[in-house]
Amino acid sequence: MPKNTTEPNSEEAYAYTPGLKVKEFEVVTKTRRLPLIGEVLVKQGQEVDFDTIVARTKIPGAPIMLRVADLLGVSTNDVPKFLTKKIGDKLQKDEIIAKYSPFWGLFKKEIKTSETCTLENYSSATGQCVLRCEPIPVDLVAYMKGKIKKILPNEGVIIENEAAYIQGIFGIGGERNGEIAIIAKSPDEIITPEMITTEHKGKILIGGSLATLEVLKKATEVGVKGIVVGGIRSVDITQYLGYEIGVAITGEENIPLSLIATEGFGEMRMSDKTFKLLSKFAGEKAAINGATQIRAGVLRPEIIIPIRKGTVIKKTEVSNETVKGMRPGTPIRIIADPYFGEIGIVSHLPVDLVKVETGALVRVVEIRLGNRNVVVPRANVEIIEE
Numbered sequence: 001m002p003k004n005t006t007e008p009n010s011e012e013a014y015a016y017t018p019g020l021k022v023k024e025f026e027v028v029t030k031t032r033r034l035p036l037i038g039e040v041l042v043k044q045g046q047e048v049d050f051d052t053i054v055a056r057t058k059i060p061g062a063p064i065m066l067r068v069a070d071l072l073g074v075s076t077n078d079v080p081k082f083l084t085k086k087i088g089d090k091l092q093k094d095e096i097i098a099k100y101s102p103f104w105g106l107f108k109k110e111i112k113t114s115e116t117c118t119l120e121n122y123s124s125a126t127g128q129c130v131l132r133c134e135p136i137p138v139d140l141v142a143y144m145k146g147k148i149k150k151i152l153p154n155e156g157v158i159i160e161n162e163a164a165y166i167q168g169i170f171g172i173g174g175e176r177n178g179e180i181a182i183i184a185k186s187p188d189e190i191i192t193p194e195m196i197t198t199e200h201k202g203k204i205l206i207g208g209s210l211a212t213l214e215v216l217k218k219a220t221e222v223g224v225k226g227i228v229v230g231g232i233r234s235v236d237i238t239q240y241l242g243y244e245i246g247v248a249i250t251g252e253e254n255i256p257l258s259l260i261a262t263e264g265f266g267e268m269r270m271s272d273k274t275f276k277l278l279s280k281f282a283g284e285k286a287a288i289n290g291a292t293q294i295r296a297g298v299l300r301p302e303i304i305i306p307i308r309k310g311t312v313i314k315k316t317e318v319s320n321e322t323v324k325g326m327r328p329g330t331p332i333r334i335i336a337d338p339y340f341g342e343i344g345i346v347s348h349l350p351v352d353l354v355k356v357e358t359g360a361l362v363r364v365v366e367i368r369l370g371n372r373n374v375v376v377p378r379a380n381v382e383i384i385e386e
Contacts, residue, residue: 026165033156050177061133069127076127171290171301173258178225184208187275193218231268251291258290264341336380
């Protein structure tokens with residue numbers, strides 16, 4: 001627990017801190033960039049859907065090392081004489097790349113390729129040939145439905161759209177899209193496997209306070225694309241993935257669905273605003289991404305629901321709470337141990353620096369968590385932007 005080195009001297013102190021967004025209206029922009037230089041397939045101003053391929057490239061195939069000298073039983077210097085192909089030649093599967101017929105042709109030694117590839121190089125020093133497998137095509141999809149705002153030549157695009165935008169505190173799984181289906185009757189209801197049916201295949205399920213391991217297994221079996229709930233138990237995530245996962249960075253897990261916890265770990269009631277907003281867009285198609293990065297370069301899991309033309313919404317730019325910053329009475333969420341995921345109310349913002357357990361002097365915030373007060377560095381909290 002941090003220890004105060006000075007007495008707080010201003011009840012009117014306030015501070016700005018970034019917050020999670022739960023907004024019915026947001027102009028969302030997404031930069032979609034290829035991992036390597038490639039070809040952009042769309043035009044500026046073009047409307048794209050979630051799965052529209054906006055750019056394409058190819059990444060080099062894996063190398064195959066062939067010990068030609070050893071396989072033929074010849075000296076390393078003699079390898080070039082027995083190659084049937086030149087550098088740069090393309091070979092089909094089972095095509096002969098080198099052959100040797102000793103003892104006046106009484107014996108034949110041949111080396112064939114195991115798959116389609118290209119002869120990239122050979123070394124007279126080692127007697128090895130380097131084959132390169134076929135390039136692997138990479139398609140970059142839009143992820144978010146919207147309009148192409150800008151073309152990034154040979155790299156990708158920037159997409160823009162008006163959407164409802166919700167950020168969670170933690171998630172796993174990558175980019176997916178599907179129709180929103182509300183399966184909980186209230187934000188504090190625990191999801192059970194029985195709530196998930198074959199009708200939910202390909203959909204994003206909105207629950208209440210908790211999704212258990214059994215729910216994740218049932219959702220996987222049915223073919224659910226995503227689950228959004230208030231809380232998730234870390235032990236269930238570990239058992240579902242088969243290994244322990246940290247909260248520093250996620251999103252690359254090899255799983256068939258994406259999971260987002262909007263409030264934290266354990267059984268946690270989803271905020272009323274989040275539940276009501278998601279319920280309002282039931283039946284609409286949304287993009288979801290569980291990728292989370294807590295450390296430098298914070299990345300939050302997100303739900304993006306493009307607003308259909310003609311839908312009546314309340315357009316707000318930035319909440320008053322965000323503009324004013326954090327002050328006594330502001331609801332906040334803690335984003336670091338030992339109180340990770342807990343929600344409380346700012347009770348006081350000391351102006352002077354405070355020494356924490358590490359010995360560093362930092363600015364802190366006093367938070368009311370239920371019936372107790374805790375003190376944490378301001379860098380470890382965030383307000384919820386609405």
